[in-house]
Amino acid sequence: MTRVFNFSAGPAALPEAVLRQAADEMLDWHGSGMSVMEMSHRGKEFISIHAEAESLLRKLLAVPANYKVLFMQGGAIGENAIVPLNLLRGKTKADYVDTGEWSKKSIKEAQRYCSVNVAASGKDSGYTRIPARAGWQLDPDAAYVHICSNETIGGVQYHWTPEVGAVPLVADMSSDILSRPLDVSKFGLIYGGAQKNVGPSGVTIVIVRDDLIGHASPACPSAFDYKLVADNDSMYNTPPTYAIYIAGLVLKWIEAQGGLPALEAHNRQKAALLYDYLDRTSFYKCPVAREDRSLMNVPFRLPDEKLDAAFLEGAQQRGMVQLKGHRSVGGMRASIYNAMPIDGVRALVAYMKEFEARHG
Numbered sequence: 432m433t434r435v436f437n438f439s440a441g442p443a444a445l446p447e448a449v450l451r452q453a454a455d456e457m458l459d460w461h462g463s464g465m466s467v468m469e470m471s472h473r474g475k476e477f478i479s480i481h482a483e484a485e486s487l488l489r490k491l492l493a494v495p496a497n498y499k500v501l502f503m504q505g506g507a508i509g510e511n512a513i514v515p516l517n518l519l520r521g522k523t524k525a526d527y528v529d530t531g532e533w534s535k536k537s538i539k540e541a542q543r544y545c546s547v548n549v550a551a552s553g554k555d556s557g558y559t560r561i562p563a564r565a566g567w568q569l570d571p572d573a574a575y576v577h578i579c580s581n582e583t584i585g586g587v588q589y590h591w592t593p594e595v596g597a598v599p600l601v602a603d604m605s606s607d608i609l610s611r612p613l614d615v616s617k618f619g620l621i622y623g624g625a626q627k628n629v630g631p632s633g634v635t636i637v638i639v640r641d642d643l644i645g646h647a648s649p650a651c652p653s654a655f656d657y658k659l660v661a662d663n664d665s666m667y668n669t670p671p672t673y674a675i676y677i678a679g680l681v682l683k684w685i686e687a688q689g690g691l692p693a694l695e696a697h698n699r700q701k702a703a704l705l706y707d708y709l710d711r712t713s714f715y716k717c718p719v720a721r722e723d724r725s726l727m728n729v730p731f732r733l734p735d736e737k738l739d740a741a742f743l744e745g746a747q748q749r750g751m752v753q754l755k756g757h758r759s760v761g762g763m764r765a766s767i768y769n770a771m772p773i774d775g776v777r778a779l780v781a782y783m784k785e786f787e788a789r790h791g
């Protein structure tokens with residue numbers, strides 16, 4: 432068996448130890464005689480798996496007691512609608528900060544439910560920076576302020592938490608949740624699909640402050656009403672049981688790595704290897720402003736698009752896959768989430784140097 436270094440933006444690489452444990456437990460979870468996939472979500476076995484995943488998530492992120500942790504379905508794209516359906520609370524407006532492809536998707540979806548004020552946009556910079564807080568035009572009557580903490584496609588990331596006063600701050604953290612410590616109390620709501628940093632696709636993590644629950648619009652599907660989901664411990668309908676189980680194993684793995692401070696240090700080290708090299712060479716170019724560069728998704732371009740196919744092929748031959756940038760921006764993108772070992776980044780930088788020497 433040969434495992435590749437998988438630089439996919441998502442679904443993304445999982446820790447090998449987690450996959451091995453899941454394989455070991457596939458046919459018989461802890462003497463139950465069943466696979467987790469075959470268990471009733473109401474049985475004591477799965478209830479314990481679910482409770483452990485939730486309590487680990489709470490512990491790792493130090494989630495305050497007045498927040499609910501929900502495991503939902505529908506992905507972050509689903510939440511783009513579920514958030515306004517729950518959080519408008521009779522208001523008609525919401526603020527959105529536009530930092531790239533994923534913010535644009537959130538904005539477009541929210542416009543079906545409310546009037547969106549684009550409080551700031553990275554458009555003028557070609558989405559290569561996060562707009563400085565000083566320039567944001569927030570609406571005091573907005574129901575909430577929405578940001579995307581890490582733009583998975585463009586590779587820009589917030590390295591600060593915006594102060595937005597009394598209006599709840601909402602963040603799509605799909606691609607950087609659990610990659611670094613977080614002050615949850617600064618947010619009204621955080622959501623993210625699991626498939627970048629936390630587990631397989633199918634489960635969406637929602638962390639929501641109690642006072643924002645219980646105000647869903649009558650048009651909100653029951654399965655997406657935060658109150659019904661919270662009151663039923665995320666089991667109002669059948670939850671994505673296997674995805675929650677794997678996410679729980681990943682959370683245990685994160686704890687074993689030393690928790691989020693240790694992971695952040697490791698993630699910074701990995702990103703620095705790549706960015707330091709990108710800054711030293713004139714062959715490759717990273718378009719993103721230094722202070723806003725993502726620690727998770729590193730976009731870069733070759734001097735000529737005609738070299739892209741050869742670069743990707745050479746990478747594949749060396750066991751490095753999924754480096755092609757998103758079709759909307761082109762170029763290359765290395766996604767180096769929690770589960771990417773530093774050896775994978777070292778191998779990539781070594782290959783980039785080799786390719787530069789040959790084609791530069």
Ligand SMILES: *Cc1c(COP(=O)(O)O)cnc(C)c1O
Pocket residue numbers: 441505506507508509533579581582583603604605606624627
């Ligand atoms: C991947 C991603 C999404 C899409 O999530 P789905 O699970 O496909 O709905 C949304 N936002 C961000 C920031 C992402 O990285």
